[in-house]
Amino acid sequence: MRILVKGAGVAGLTVAWQLYRHGFEVTILERAERIGTGASGFAGGMLAPWCERESADEPVLTLGRVAADWWEAALPGHVQRCGTLVVAGSRDTGELDRFASRTTGWEWLDEAAIAALEPDLAGRFRKALFFRQEAHLDPLQALSALTGALEETRMRFLFGAGGVPAEAHYDRTVDCTGPAQIGLLPDLRGVRGEMLLLETGEISLSRPIRLLHPRHPIYIVPRGKNRFMVGATMIESDDAGPITARSLMELLNTAYALHPAFGEARLTEAGAGVRPAYPDNLPRVTEEGRTLHVNGLYRHGYLLAPAMAGEVARRLLAEQRQPERKAS
Amino acid sequence: MLTLYGTSVSSRLLLGTARYPSPAILAEAVRASRTDIVTVSLRRETVGGKAGGAFFELIRTLGVRVLPNTAGCHTVSEAVLTAKMARDVFSTDWIKLEVIGNHDTLQPDVFALVEAARILSGEGFKVFPYTTDDLVVAERLLEAGCNVLMPWCAPIGSAMGPVNLPALRSMRANFPEVPLIVDAGIGRPSHAATVMELGFDAVLLNTAVAGAVDPAAMAAAFTGAIDAGRIAFHAGMLEPRDMAVPSTPVIGKAVFS
Numbered sequence: 001m002r003i004l005v006k007g008a009g010v011a012g013l014t015v016a017w018q019l020y021r022h023g024f025e026v027t028i029l030e031r032a033e034r035i036g037t038g039a040s041g042f043a044g045g046m047l048a049p050w051c052e053r054e055s056a057d058e059p060v061l062t063l064g065r066v067a068a069d070w071w072e073a074a075l076p077g078h079v080q081r082c083g084t085l086v087v088a089g090s091r092d093t094g095e096l097d098r099f100a101s102r103t104t105g106w107e108w109l110d111e112a113a114i115a116a117l118e119p120d121l122a123g124r125f126r127k128a129l130f131f132r133q134e135a136h137l138d139p140l141q142a143l144s145a146l147t148g149a150l151e152e153t154r155m156r157f158l159f160g161a162g163g164v165p166a167e168a169h170y171d172r173t174v175d176c177t178g179p180a181q182i183g184l185l186p187d188l189r190g191v192r193g194e195m196l197l198l199e200t201g202e203i204s205l206s207r208p209i210r211l212l213h214p215r216h217p218i219y220i221v222p223r224g225k226n227r228f229m230v231g232a233t234m235i236e237s238d239d240a241g242p243i244t245a246r247s248l249m250e251l252l253n254t255a256y257a258l259h260p261a262f263g264e265a266r267l268t269e270a271g272a273g274v275r276p277a278y279p280d281n282l283p284r285v286t287e288e289g290r291t292l293h294v295n296g297l298y299r300h301g302y303l304l305a306p307a308m309a310g311e312v313a314r315r316l317l318a319e320q321r322q323p324e325r326k327a328s
Numbered sequence: 329m330l331t332l333y334g335t336s337v338s339s340r341l342l343l344g345t346a347r348y349p350s351p352a353i354l355a356e357a358v359r360a361s362r363t364d365i366v367t368v369s370l371r372r373e374t375v376g377g378k379a380g381g382a383f384f385e386l387i388r389t390l391g392v393r394v395l396p397n398t399a400g401c402h403t404v405s406e407a408v409l410t411a412k413m414a415r416d417v418f419s420t421d422w423i424k425l426e427v428i429g430n431h432d433t434l435q436p437d438v439f440a441l442v443e444a445a446r447i448l449s450g451e452g453f454k455v456f457p458y459t460t461d462d463l464v465v466a467e468r469l470l471e472a473g474c475n476v477l478m479p480w481c482a483p484i485g486s487a488m489g490p491v492n493l494p495a496l497r498s499m500r501a502n503f504p505e506v507p508l509i510v511d512a513g514i515g516r517p518s519h520a521a522t523v524m525e526l527g528f529d530a531v532l533l534n535t536a537v538a539g540a541v542d543p544a545a546m547a548a549a550f551t552g553a554i555d556a557g558r559i560a561f562h563a564g565m566l567e568p569r570d571m572a573v574p575s576t577p578v579i580g581k582a583v584f585s
Contacts, residue, residue, distance in 0.1 A: 055349045102541060182382065189351075189382030214485065236383035279386065281350035 004170040009040035010301040012176035013146045018309035027156040039273030045139040050105035050131045063307035068135040070306035082207035086129040095212035120203045173291040179274040190238025190274040194247045195231035200265035218254040243270040285311045333454040337364040344534025361547035369399040370414045397424035407444045426458040434484040438465040449473025461495040482513025485535045489519030500527045517553030524557025
């Protein structure tokens, strides 16, 4: 079967890889001139289904727990399995109990255990939750490595507005264009997210840190080379404009609260992206004629795209085995 | 029935729409609560002048009356501007007026509140002011044109429940004819029942439901508690006594010994 995958964000590339592995002939079409221009490029890259379960439904955990293995198999060496550390300021320790009561897969750490894991946080927090099974990756590196791996398979990439192929040349189209489908796919909406990149040599972290706060919970993901990603806001809007002053202040304030070293860090990038979401904030694979839509990955692109890619492959393989069923 | 600015509503629970795990769960909670009025924050969801499109559309489809709020505003002019924006977005002249004076406690700036209430009432808005339990401020808000008062019972989102019962009692006693809605500070259904037992007309809450493990079930629990408190208020409760009173007859026993 010849498949056209539209969109080279995390969903499109993941689907393309999965379909390639199952022997489909795939072409990827991306409207932008390069990869990583959409929300996928601004992501945290946390593979943290146990933490996410705090505010998400069960499928985020059941579908998301395979993600780290999927990425490791596709891109050996890219996944860092260092767990997630969850902390709270001294006046917000109640938030830690609340977080613990809604999640599983954690263990309590005392001050000494925190210092053993993250020496630079020694003495700053008396207790923490450690989610040992969680992992993270660098989203842009992962996207570009996946693109490289796909190019090595001689898969066709069509970038930019020109050269749009006739969809009739393909047996099926898999649309992974995310927010471009807002207003077209029923119930799909945009949720704005904003992030920062900070650079400092004064602190080093080995794993994503989540700082709980009643108003502004944030996470900081170490990206290597003294770089730290700070995210992310959640705003009900499909506006993709530059970060607002208020969001910038909130993110910086909370980063500073995690460690004063971030006060002297360089702000090297501030980004905003629109995450597509359905009303239940869970992704879906839907069918519309000859097109399969993978959409609604919300804030769980890297976490849930592998499961969605698996679902697309299952459907297309079933169709390949019984073509007459789909034709009817 | 509760009448607010000439509109009768049957539910005495007003529900906030922020901080739910997902819009689907928000919709479930609204249904489970059987509320007639939801509040929506405009400030946060209007980045780049775009009014949170799909989310507001979702709110509109809930089929309940929308009470937009000015949450996050710190000055009179900010609050007035946000109220006008809300009127356009939701085609309503109702506005929950919130002017924050202290960043830490989110305590209302009552001076700015009275000023903003006067401006907005003058422009035809039906103002629901989020205020403290201060009687003098309440008086000024009524003078400024408000027909409803919404005192806190504890700081927003604190879940402390009523921290000053005498103040709430005295507010009820001083304004017997004004609809009084306890807004902010409610953490659990028993808190809501308590203020309803005092004779308050309704309760507005958000975090207590949105932050629950099962928001829809918690919304239903609050509705039950609010009903119970209201019925109890009308039924006339016993006041505490210093001595025990047996519920079964005691004739023939030496009770006065």
